[in-house]
Each structure stands twice: as C-alpha cells, then as structure tokens.
Amino acid sequence: MKQKVSTKKKSNMKIIIAASEVVPFAKTGGLADVAGALPAFIEEEGVECVVIMPFYKMIKNGNFKVKKTGKSFDFKVGNHKLTGEFMEASLGKKNKIYFVKNDKLFDRDGLYVDEKGKDFKDNLERFVFYSRAVLEFMKLFNFKADVIHCNDWQSGLIPAYLKNNLKYDPLYKDVATVFTIHNLAYQGVFGHQEFNKTGLPKDVFSMYGIEFYGDINLLKAGLVYADVLNTVSEKYAKEIQTQEYGCGLNGVLSYRKNDLYGILNGVDYSIWSPENDTYLPKKYSLRNLAGKMDCKKKLLKEYGLKISPEKPLLGVISRLADQKGFDILLDAMEIIVELDVGFILLGTGDPIYHKRFTEIAKMYPECIGVRLAFNNALAHQIEAGCDMFLMPSQYEPCGLNQIYSLKYGNVPIVRATGGLDDTIVNFSRKTEKGNGFKFEKYSPVSLTAKILEAVNLYSEKKLWKKIVQNGMKQDFSWHVSAKKYINLYETAISKKK
Secondary structure (H helix, E strand, C coil), rough: CCCCCCCCCCCCCCEEEEEECCCCCCCCHHHHHHHHHHHHHCCCCCCEEEEEEECCCCHHCCCCCEEEEEEEEEEEEEEEEEEEEEEEEEEECCCCEEEECCHHCCCCCCCCECCEEEEEECCHHHHHHHHHHHHHHHHHCCCCCCCEEECHHHHCCCHHHHHHCCCCCCCCCCCEEEECCCCCCCCCCCCCCHHHHHCCCHHCCCCCCEEEEEEEEEEHHHHHHHEEEEEEEHHHHHHHHCCCCCCCCCHHHHHHHHEECCCCCCCCCCCCCCCCCCCCCCCCCCCCCCCHHHHHHHHHHHHHHCCCCCCCCCECCCCEEEHCCCHHHHHHHHHHHCCCCEEEEECCCCCHHHHHHHHHHHHHHEEEEECCCCHHHHHHHHHHHEEEEECCCCCCCCCCHHHHHHHHEEEEEECCCCCCCCCCCCCCCCCCCEEEEEEEHHHHHHHHHHHHHHHHCCHHHHHHHHHHHHHCCCCEEEHHHHHHHHHHHHHHHHHCC
C-alpha cells in the first residue's frame, strides 16, 4: 500500500526505535543509516523519540561519549540468568540513544558473525535479551511509548512479546508496533530445540506463529505479530509478496498485504551533497559543476589510473555478493574493458569476488582500480568523481547509493528492481526526461547494453549535462519519508483502539 503524506504536525507521540545497528555507532547495512537519520527528522515534526541498540565492542572501543545511566536489570533467558544495564549517548543534536550492555553477549568483534563470516552460535540468546531489554526500558525510564518501531529479525520478538506475554499488562497493552523489513533474505532462523530461550508460550511455535519449516524464525515473528508492516520501497513491498522474492514468507506477507506499506528511505543531504561534502577536494553544485572534474582527477590519482579525465569513469560501492549483481558484472568486465572507460570498485564481501576483481585490476592497472575495504571518505569521493554508477542488483529493497549518485551528478545504471526501479527513470533522448539507465532482464548482456547506451550518451555533452541536471534536481530527503513514517505510527496506534 502507498503511504500518503500529511502536512499536519503530530504532537505528544512517543516512539522507541529498536535497531540492532545505528550510524555512526555500528553499521553493516542500510538499517543503520535509517536508524541513525530518521529520529532527527521525526523530532522536527514534534515526536519524542529514543533509539535503543546493543552495546557492541566497537562502540565500547570507539570515540563516543557514552555514559552510565545507573539503570540495570536481570531476567532468565532459557536456563541462564543474565544481567544487563543501560548506557546512554547523544544521537545527533537532539536525540538520545540507549545501549543494552552485557559484555558476555555483545563485547566481541562483529555484530552478528565471527571473523570467518559464520553466525554467532548464541545469536538467539543475544537478541532475545536485547528485545526483552527494549521492553524493560519502558519500566526503568518511565517512558510510555505509543509505538515501538522494530527493524529486521533482531527485534522481531518484540511484537510477539507484546501480543502474548504482555497483552494484559497495563503498561504495555496499548503499545503499538511497526515492523520494518530492510532485507527479507536475512530472517534470524534457529533450531526448534532453542524455543524455550524465547520465553514465549508454547502455542506460538506453530505455522500461525513463529514456526518456519520446523524451526524458529524471528523475522516471521515480526511479520505475524506487529500491528503494521513496511519495507523500504513501494516496489519491494510488492515484490516480496511473490514466490520469486518472498524468501519463503510470501504467503505471510500476502495475508498481511493490507497492513504492508512501502516507504522509500530518505537521504540526509547535509551529509550527502556535493555542496556540503567535507570529503571532497572541491565542492560543486547544480549551478556550478566545475568542481566535479577536480574530484574526478583526484579520484583517478587516488586509484593510480592512467585514463584521460575526458573518458567516462564508472564506479561501484557495494558489498561484494551475488545479490548485488556481481556475478553478471564479472561476466561484463571483458566488454567494459574494451569500451575505453575507467572502472573503480570499493567494497568487501564474498572472497571469490575479492580474488577475481583483484586479478582483473592487475591485468588492466591503467583503467581498473579495486579497493577491498570500507572507507567512508573514499565512498564520498567516488560519488563525486565518477560519471556513472553501477547497481545491477538481483534484488534491492531500497538502495541508497543510486540516490546519492543523483545528487552528485553521477548517473546511475541499475536493474529495475525494488527501490532502484522506484527511483531511476530511463533517460529519453526525445523528451530529455529521465535520470539514469535501467534494464529488466538479469543478465550480463542486458547490463552491458545499458552501459554502452550510457557511454554513447556521454559523448554527447549537451544531452549528458541534461541527464546530470535532471538527477541533481531531485529531492529524496528524509523530510518526506519522515512524515510518511509518522503517518504509519498513527495507523499502528489506530489499530490498538
């Protein structure tokens, strides 16, 4: 369902955002960006909001001003009694973020997986503890939330507790829940023998509850028990109701289609804009694009590429995984090399792609540059210095880099799926409308055809300037998305009345 935007300011609403990762404290994906940005924008609309996340080792060892609150708690998870406490810090200028501290569970390298990429064996225990702590927060801090906004499988048990264990508790019985799916493929599936750790009634382990092919599924818990569901683009909300994209949960999602909304993630243009970006060697704008060439020359030098700055430069910033289209991109690289363009990659992921792209860079060092790392400053510089940005994803719930690229005059070339399809419109030579290039069929042939189309247009300077300007004029700011989330909170609250 589409979410209408109300211009009327809401007031006296209290929201808890439960997110397992939040920028700038910890990040593995888009969830962290949303949880870090959304609070400030809904506060502008008169909503009181706090964020709660686990207290990871990277936060403990990071340069963050975190202080004790003096609030502690304990409860049993399975057969183990666990003790925790809440820590506190500032999130942006106005918001507070609280951390659930238990060193046994969270003081380790990695958020969900170990150094070998394997899930932590006690992830169920970790996020049962976290979910129950979020609910405990309301008691300890006398914070009567109207809505708990849960995100992904790590907080999927919160709606289940509210609808089962706490349904007669006066403090919790009117609390509404919104459950946001950032990526349906990650579900938090655990063996049925661990069910007692959840503390949920036995009848919840059924096909109508959290049971999933004989196992426990925490994402399904959120889908079944939350009052309202949403995902991070309108197209993805439709796609996940199909067998192709539903990851085994399309039946549940179709059943709840009247409670399922799509809200595109917003962008914080105070951070992601070439006019404001402190990471760039030279700033530029829609009115004055001159600085973009300076950024391109600096980027070519950074990667050691020898191509002329007048040639097209293609960029990729991504997790290196099949989902992101790296299998078809790898097959397309031979043709990309023959097009007399530059290619720059930044990211980490599947070791096979590390190996193959490193090999290609060694074969073509003058035009191919690869950095297997996460580097925030370099990510900003790639957005500014490249001419085209590749996102050939198998599926993409929202995508943010294509939206960043538009603002930086870096023309996206994407597959028509999820948020990529919602945000990118094919450029028409006839009408001179459109902001990028997109293809339907998931294949290297379709990808290379669109790259060739973009490279040909690049040689026509007048038309290329037009497509760049079209993209830079667009507004995908959080102001619009935040209002939609507030309307969603109101919808969730209305279902409790």
